[in-house]
Amino acid sequence: MPSAALAPLLDSLVRLAAKGCGATAALLRLESDGALVALHAEGLDDVPSETAFLAHVARLDALLEIEDARSDPRFAADPLVTGAPRARLLVGVPLFLPTGERAGALCVLDAEARRLDATQAELLRGLAVAVSQAVALDAVAQAPRPRTVIELTPLPTSSTLPTSPCEPNAACADCAAALLVPPAPHSDWDTPEQVRQAVQRQTDILRLVTEAIPATVVVVGGDNRYHFVNSAFERYAGRPRDQILGRTAMDVLGEVEVARRRPWMKRALAGETVRFTLDYASTDGTQWLELTCIPLKMAGGEVDGFVGIGQDVTQQKLEQDRLTDLARRDPLTGLFNRLGFEQQIESQVRQGRGGQLGLLYIDLDAFKPVNDTHGHAAGDRVLEQFAQRLKTLVRPSDVVARLGGDEFAVLLVGLREAANAAVVAGKVVHAATAPFDSDVGPLRIGASVGAAFAVNPELGWRELIARADAQLYVAKAAGRNTFRGPVG
Numbered sequence: 150m151p152s153a154a155l156a157p158l159l160d161s162l163v164r165l166a167a168k169g170c171g172a173t174a175a176l177l178r179l180e181s182d183g184a185l186v187a188l189h190a191e192g193l194d195d196v197p198s199e200t201a202f203l204a205h206v207a208r209l210d211a212l213l214e215i216e217d218a219r220s221d222p223r224f225a226a227d228p229l230v231t232g233a234p235r236a237r238l239l240v241g242v243p244l245f246l247p248t249g250e251r252a253g254a255l256c257v258l259d260a261e262a263r264r265l266d267a268t269q270a271e272l273l274r275g276l277a278v279a280v281s282q283a284v285a286l287d288a289v290a291q292a293p294r295p296r297t298v299i300e301l302t303p304l305p306t307s308s309t310l311p312t313s314p315c316e317p318n319a320a321c322a323d324c325a326a327a328l329l330v331p332p333a334p335h336s337d338w339d340t341p342e343q344v345r346q347a348v349q350r351q352t353d354i355l356r357l358v359t360e361a362i363p364a365t366v367v368v369v370g371g372d373n374r375y376h377f378v379n380s381a382f383e384r385y386a387g388r389p390r391d392q393i394l395g396r397t398a399m400d401v402l403g404e405v406e407v408a409r410r411r412p413w414m415k416r417a418l419a420g421e422t423v424r425f426t427l428d429y430a431s432t433d434g435t436q437w438l439e440l441t442c443i444p445l446k447m448a449g450g451e452v453d454g455f456v457g458i459g460q461d462v463t464q465q466k467l468e469q470d471r472l473t474d475l476a477r478r479d480p481l482t483g484l485f486n487r488l489g490f491e492q493q494i495e496s497q498v499r500q501g502r503g504g505q506l507g508l509l510y511i512d513l514d515a516f517k518p519v520n521d522t523h524g525h526a527a528g529d530r531v532l533e534q535f536a537q538r539l540k541t542l543v544r545p546s547d548v549v550a551r552l553g554g555d556e557f558a559v560l561l562v563g564l565r566e567a568a569n570a571a572v573v574a575g576k577v578v579h580a581a582t583a584p585f586d587s588d589v590g591p592l593r594i595g596a597s598v599g600a601a602f603a604v605n606p607e608l609g610w611r612e613l614i615a616r617a618d619a620q621l622y623v624a625k626a627a628g629r630n631t632f633r634g635p636v637g
Contacts, residue, residue, distance in 0.1 A: 151179060151187050155287040157443065158358075159280065161458065163255070164191040165362045166276050168460060170269040172257035173234045177280065178203045179244075179253040186253075197228035206241030206254035212274060215239040217262035229258055237262040240270070242277035246285050255280055275361035282357060365459040368445070371418075373397050376454070385459070410440070417442035417455040426462065437466040479551040481529055482536035490550035490558055494610045497562060503604030503613075507561035507570030507635065510617040511539075511577060514595035514629040516555040523589050531585045531592055538580045542573065558617075567602035567635045574598040574632035582630070595630035597621060602635040 151159070159177060167175035174192030178185065178200075190196045202224050206213050215221050218230045218239045229236045236258035244252040255277045257265075265273070359366040359379035368377035374397055378390050386393060386401055398407050398414075413423045424441045439462040445454040477489025485493060497506055513535065520528040532555070539549045539559060548560040559577070561570055581596030599621025604613045620634035627633065 150181075151284060152287050155283060156187075156189070158283055159187075159189045160191075161441075162276050162280055162283075162358070162362075163189045165364060165460075166255060166257050166273060167191045168462075168465070169272045169276070169363050170240070170257045170259075170265055171464075172238070172240075172259045173236065175255070175257045176200075176203065176229075177253070177255050178207065179284065180207060180251075192234065194233065197232070200229050201227045202229060202239050202241060203254045203256055206243055206256060207251060209241075209243050212240065212242045212270060214264060214270070216264055219262075234258065234260050236260065238264070240265055240273060242273055244277055244281045244284070246281055246288075248285075252281055252284055272361065272363065275357075279358040279361055363460070365457075367457045368454065369398070369414075369457060370445075370454040371452070372454075375401065382459075413440070413442055414455070417444050417457075418452060420444045420446070420452045426466075436461065436463045438462070482533055482551050484536050484540075484557075485548060485550040487550065487552045490548065490552065490560065491614075493548045493550075494560055494613075497560070498604055498610045502562065503606065503610060505563050505565070506602070506604055506610075506613065507564045507567070507573070508601045508613050508617040509559040509561070509570065509574050509577060509632075510599045510614075510621040511557040511559070512597050512621060512625065513555035513557075513581065514597055516594050519592055519594065523587065523592070527587045527589060527592065530587050531594065534585050535581065535596075538583075539577065542576050542580060564602065570600045570602050570635045571632070574600045574634070578630060578632050597624040597629045598632035599624055600632060600634035 159179075163175045163177045166177075167173070172192075174190065176191075176193065176196065177187075177189040179187040179189075185198065188196050188198065202215075202218070205223065215224060215238070217237050218224045218227065219237065224230060224239060227236075227239075229239065238259040238261060239256065240258070241254045241256040243254050246252050255273065257273060359381075363381070365382035365385050366377075366379040367375055367382050370376045374395055375393050376395075378386075378393050383390050383393070388401070393401050398410070402410075409427055413425050416423045422441070422443050424439065426437050426439045429436045429438065439460050441458045443456045443458070444452045445456060447453050474489075477485055477492065479486045494506070494508075497503065513531075516528065516531065519531055532551070535557070536549070536551060539557060543549060543559055543561065546562045548562070550558045550560075552558055559573065561573060564570060577598050578596050581594060584591035584593050586592075599617045599619065601613050601616035601620060604610045617634065620632075624631050624633040
């Protein structure tokens with residue numbers, strides 16, 4: 150059974166597997182004698198305790214990749230495929246301990262039917278090796294040892310780590326021991342050679358893990374100096390590790406960058422695991438770096454530095470923003486939908502601009518006969534053209550939305566007086582009277598508009614919407630194809 154100390158490392162490796170392979174989720178199954186021992190997952194809310202795919206991979210000798218699990222009768226009914234996240238791509242690597250004993254499987258899955266590229270597949274194999282090595286070391290750490298007491302020079306701890314730089318391209322053994330499972334007290338070991346071998350084993354695992362993952366990894370001691378960095382951090386800092394180790398973040402990253410990170414670094418040094426994201430301007434646009442700081446806790450519970458892991462999450466952030474924007478957009482016209490429009494109003498009010506907002510609520514007149522007579526394709530064409538006309542009538546800073554059906558809205562930002570909203574309302578009515586192109590010839594409709602101005606601070610922005618909506622009904626009652634308001 151893996152120790153509690155091993156769990157955070159396994160969670161990190163599983164998380165890196167998902168991110169490094171661009172997958173929806175990743176799942177690690179550890180087993181002993183064919184029985185489930187532990188599960189670790191990333192991107193899965195409900196983790197199935199048994200899956201046909203993981204159980205199958207654990208019996209193999211090499212990586213297995215299923216491009217679309219729906220077409221594979223062995224796994225089509227697997228909970229990973231039939232339930233969330235409805236995996237299509239399944240890729241798994243068996244785990245082997247150094248003794249050759251089978252230890253389980255590491256799997257990544259994606260909702261899209263595809264294949265991993267060569268780099269992603271190699272990364273997954275490397276992470277599987279790292280998991281196996283970590284499990285093996287954890288087993289050694291838990292195994293009973295002879296209690297022969299031998300007087301030895303006390304092992305260095307992170308509080309006595311050297312402040313001078315380590316040898317270039319070599320991980321510091323003392324730092325490695327501090328990052329992973331601290332060596333047992335010297336009385337638990339038979340000889341100094343056993344101590345040296347145990348620390349070297351930890352160093353090897355540290356180097357293997359940190360060089361295999363697409364992330365920057367550092368160990369910062371209680372003295373605020375770098376005691377370990379991997380090659381990815383060298384590239385990020387733009388200097389070799391012999392110019393980093395033994396120096397402070399202020400020396401390496403500069404005052405401005407340290408100021409951005411300081412609040413989270415303080416929390417990590419106080420014993421809290423923190424995760425935060427920083428944005429950076431680049432020639433390719435904004436980039437985002439996600440940073441995790443894990444307190445380095447000694448055997449007595451005291452914190453003596455932290456482990457920092459940094460990952461470029463630009464693509465994930467862009468995809469998240471794209472999906473968020475899709476949820477706020479009308480798919481036909483590309484305008485904001487009701488949700489996105491109300492968020493824009495709320496944002497303006499939150500920034501203290503509510504007193505200078507004009508709001509137009511718009512209903513198209515005689516639009517239903519277009520759909521009934523000429524079909525929805527013709528109606529959609531009219532809606533698309535009207536949306537474009539609205540965008541040409543307003544400034545780039547204004548907000549145009551399709552609220553649903555033939556209902557539109559315009560948020561006019563930074564107006565000096567209510568009369569300005571009335572002017573735009575008149576232009577909207579006029580724009581709607583011009584004929585619309587269609588496959589069946591020119592189509593004519595009209596528009597009724599209700600206008601309102603300025604958010605009442607005591608009543609909130611929803612009351613502004615209510616006023617514009619009420620004025621819209623007044624315009625309809627007046628015979629349509631006209632506007633009413635705004636009323637302050």
